[in-house]
Amino acid sequence: DGGITQSPKYLFRKEGQNVTLSCEQNLNHDAMYWYRQDPGQGLRLIYYSQIVNDFQKGDIAEGYSVSREKKESFPLTVTSAQKNPTAFYLCASSTGTGGVGYTFGSGTRLTVV
């Protein structure tokens, strides 16, 4: 079955360390997205990519970096510059037009101690 795989489900890191969250899709979707979810807030866009080797900053990109070297993969690195990295991170993908075929991953809960 096609879908999005995020790993790991839970991740713990020490403050000051960079950490990379994995997102892989086998839906042949052109567009991929990273969102952050905090308690009591809506999902906020971190980065998105509409095509391989191209990506754009979202509303809260500071302290994060991404790459899109392959169509199926869109890893997110949470750097030590991110002030409050503890959150739930969701990856999504779509066909690229009007939200059609929008699919979410199961998420990674990152805790920085």
Next chain:
Amino acid sequence: KNEVEQSPQNLTAQEGEFITINCSYSVGISALHWLQQHPGGGIVSLFMLSSGKKKHGRLIATINIQEKHSSLHITASHPRDSAVYICAVVTYTGNQFYFGTGTSLTVIP
């Protein structure tokens, strides 16, 4: 500013009750999604609407484009419906979604 507003924030219902969750938005959209998030965190898309009404099992979603309003109804609610329901809109200008803060539904047996 919040482009998408949902109400209520929290909702507790007895099993069997009819439930309505409302969503209002302030931007021009090409589509509106209703999403369901279970305690484990993963999100699934329930409906994508651009006009009218859709039904899937006990779930019904409606949208009024002129009034910029959508509702999600659950008939004969069941404890397994307990989840957070999120309204999201995608704008004409691109693929970016705007999300509501979600409605946390608890259905008591």
